[in-house]
Amino acid sequence: MLFDANRKVATKGARSTCPLCGKECIAKCGDIVKHHWAHRVDEDCDPWAERGQDISTWHRDWQEQVPQELREVVIGPHRADIVTAGAYPKIVELQHSNLAPSEIRERELFYRYPQNAHGMWWVFDATSAYNNGRLDVYGKTIVQFCWKRPRLSILSCQRPVFLDIGIALLNVLRVDLDESRLVGIAQVFTRQAMLDRITGKASGDFDDTLSCNEKGSRVSNDADDTIEWSYVERD
Numbered sequence: 214m215l216f217d218a219n220r221k222v223a224t225k226g227a228r229s230t231c232p233l234c235g236k237e238c239i240a241k242c243g244d245i246v247k248h249h250w251a252h253r254v255d256e257d258c259d260p261w262a263e264r265g266q267d268i269s270t271w272h273r274d275w276q277e278q279v280p281q282e283l284r285e286v287v288i289g290p291h292r293a294d295i296v297t298a299g300a301y302p303k304i305v306e307l308q309h310s311n312l313a314p315s316e317i318r319e320r321e322l323f324y325r326y327p328q329n330a331h332g333m334w335w336v337f338d339a340t341s342a343y344n345n346g347r348l349d350v351y352g353k354t355i356v357q358f359c360w361k362r363p364r365l366s367i368l369s370c371q372r373p374v375f376l377d378i379g380i381a382l383l384n385v386l387r388v389d390l391d392e393s394r395l396v397g398i399a400q401v402f403t404r405q406a407m408l409d410r411i412t413g414k415a416s417g418d419f420d421d422t423l424s425c426n427e428k429g430s431r432v433s434n435d436a437d438d439t440i441e442w443s444y445v446e447r448d
């Protein structure tokens with residue numbers, strides 16, 4: 214975790230207490246691993262926490278782009294990855310590893326309005342799928358995508374889903390299973406568009422541009438800061 218009970222960051226040799234369970238935690242300040250706090254016993258008291266070093270790189274890179282007060286905000290027994298600024302905070306769940314449908318459901322219920330937040334967005338790490346050619350994207354403003362050996366868990370999501378492909382974010386409008394592939398349509402946003410919504414710089418809210426029908430596919434209206442996608446043939 215990034216912060217201790219006093220919302221202080223880890224410094225070499227420091228000890229402190231966990232903001233969730235109050236147990237002792239110690240600073241981990243390696244050269245490669247980003248500085249963080251860890252429980253003395255190697256387990257996290259938040260069962261929703263992601264684990265592992267490669268996980269933390271993508272995850273932490275996102276978190277580092279938002280102001281400190283919006284990262285790792287304690288809500289009940291959990292630490293939300295990112296919370297949007299403003300009077301009606303939403304949760305942004307950053308997900309690198311796979312989640313079971315039951316876990317997806319559990320988080321969406323926990324962060325639903327008016328329980329613990331004003332809703333949530335999922336951001337899934339699809340950078341390696343895109344970089345190694347398993348995930349292909351075609352089209353312009355509304356794009357089609359085709360994902361081989363996909364992350365099937367996104368089929369279970371009822372809240373807005375964004376696939377982070379590194380150079381852009383795909384806001385999934387519709388997705389279906391075709392044989393073993395996921396095929397769908399999406400709107401393309403820059404990462405900055407997401408960051409602007411998190412910090413409140415952009416007035417538009419993704420939920421204003423998205424609505425779910427009963428089947429869970431999403432219908433889009435116009436959002437003003439989508440980007441056009443130009444397909445580049447890859448080797």
Ligand SMILES: [Zn+2]
Binds near residue numbers: 257
């Ligand atoms: Zn703890």
